[in-house]
Amino acid sequence: MPSFDRVAVVGAGPAGAFLSRLLSDAGFEVEVFEVLPRLAVKPCGWATPYTIESFFKVPEDAVLCEVRGYRVYVEGRVEKEGWGRKYGYIVDKEKLLEHLLEGITLRRRGVDPARLEGYDLVVDARGHVAYSGVKARALQAIVRGVSVGDGDSIEIFFESEFVGYSWVFPLGGSRVKVGVGGLAEFDVLRARLHSLLRVLGRPQVERVEGGLVASGGLVPQGSVPRVGEALGAVMPLSGEGIRPGMLSSLALFRSLTTGSKFARELEKTGLPLNIRVQLAVLRRLKSLPPKGRAELFRSAPVEILECVTAGCVTPAFIAKAMARWPLFFAKLGLPARAKPQG
Ligand SMILES: Cc1cc2nc3c(=O)[nH]c(=O)nc-3n(C[C@H](O)[C@H](O)[C@H](O)COP(=O)(O)OP(=O)(O)OC[C@H]3O[C@@H](n4cnc5c(N)ncnc54)[C@H](O)[C@@H]3O)c2cc1C
Structure with missing residues (x-):
């Protein structure tokens, strides 16, 4: 039986929230600490591949759109495309996190996981701020007046001037997220974002937001266990972190509740292999x-x-x-x- 009862999870992103849900459902007393006043504030495209369903059913009201097609452009030409099946979701991340945290104590304050006292177990789920490896940069604009396909497909622009890509993800109606990310300085990303917005007919921009993404792969666990981006559970090439972060939480949960080694549980999810493959392509x-x-x-x-x-x-x-x-x-x-x- 596990030798802990009271658990603190620091960070209410997908990884921290999912771990909290799993532990709470298993009968542990969980408290979550979140430094920001709202959930899902961190910039994110909110896209997740259908493979999330292998371990988690996305609640219906947290699905903004089922992605049923994609187009990938290289230097202005469509080079790859796929249609007619479910490729993934654009989720309403705030709703998703609210679902995961339902009934769990959420304390709105920033804490240092290494100094938190009074708990049997503290987990660091602070995202990229706690990640020690290489980070990519990403910028995205939330815009109005653009529609992509029938509103259920995504557009990707492979970038060759730097290692990265740009995206247009639907948000419902004529709102979309237009983003660009990769191993480049923010100035380069900003210029690329503006040229993409020009191509899209200069739509009305609601806001532009930017952030860092762990892209160096998994780092070893420290004395305070980590999940999600804090651990490097992000696909290094695609920058996808919602599903990988949740998978790392599933592995930690299984390890904590069965006594089996975390590395073993993580390997069983297939995440480390997939991260290694993307790292090899990135290199x-x-x-x-x-x-x-x-x-x-x-x-x-x-x-x-x-x-x-x-x-x-x-x-x-x-x-x-x-x-x-x-x-x-x-x-x-x-x-x-x-x-x-x-
Ligand atoms: C522009 C951009 C677009 C992206 N698009 C996608 C996408 O489409 N799909 C996808 O899967 N991934 C995407 N990602 C990556 C994805 O957002 C992250 O990898 C994912 O959210 C990581 O989840 P997490 O729970 O580990 O960390 P986070 O979501 O970063 O959550 C960590 C939480 O910890 C809180 N926190 C930090 N410090 C403290 C502290 N001291 N005390 C308390 N709380 C603290 C933060 O406020 C935050 O809420 C994108 C990233 C960027 C920057």
């Missing part, structure tokens, strides 16, 4: 000039692209893909049968 993209990056992306089989971005890469998938697309793996710098290194 390759960094090593190439802009033209080489665009070419590499153009030559990527859509099946690989979809699997890598949905976070559902398995060792079996890698083996099959290497046998089927050896030339692409050679371009990636991963010879057949080589394991992507973390």
Whole structure:
């Protein structure tokens, strides 16, 4: 049986809120600390792939839109697209967090997890501020007067001038989020955002927000256990952190309640392998000039692209893909049968 009863979770993002829900439902006494006055203030595109459903049912009223199509552009041309099935969701993150925290004590103040006393267990879920690895930057504008497809598809613009991409995500009606993120300075991202807004016909901008994203992969656990972005549970290339953060919380919950090692539980979720794969691709993209990056992306089989971005890469998938697309793996710098290194 676990040797703890009172738990403090510091940070009410997806990782902290999901861990709190799991622990509270299992009968533990949980208190959550959140420094900001509202939930989901942190800039985020609110997109999550359908693979979240393998462990969590997104509440209906927290779904802004089911994503049923995507288009990826390289230098103004559509290079990859997919239609006609569910690729993921745009969630209302505030509603999602409210659901997760229902009935759980939420204290609106900032605390240092290492100094918090009076609890049997303290968990650090403070997001990127607590992450010690490499961080990418992202900027996004919430705009009115733009519609994408039938309002249920997303648009991605592969960037070759820097390692990153831009996005247009629907928010319902004619509101969308237009963002750009990657390994570039904010000045570069700002210029790119403005050129994208020009292409979209200079829509009315409600606000522009920016932030950092952990992109260096998982870091070792410290004396205070970490989940979510604090642990580096973010897909390094796509910057997706909602589902990975929640998966890391599931792993910590299982480890705490069964006594099994956290690293083992985390590995079982498939998250570390998927992070290692994205890190390997990220490294390759960094090593190439802009033209080489665009070419590499153009030559990527859509099946690989979809699997890598949905976070559902398995060792079996890698083996099959290497046998089927050896030339692409050679371009990636991963010879057949080589394991992507973390
Ligand atoms: C512009 C942008 C767009 C993004 N788009 C997407 C996307 O579309 N899909 C996706 O999956 N991911 C996206 N991400 C990444 C995603 O937002 C994060 O990875 C994810 O929210 C991390 O969840 P978390 O719970 O670990 O941390 P966070 O969501 O960052 O939550 C941490 C919480 O801790 C609080 N906190 C910090 N310090 C303290 C303290 N001392 N005391 C108390 N509370 C504290 C913070 O206020 C915050 O609420 C995006 C990121 C950016 C910057």
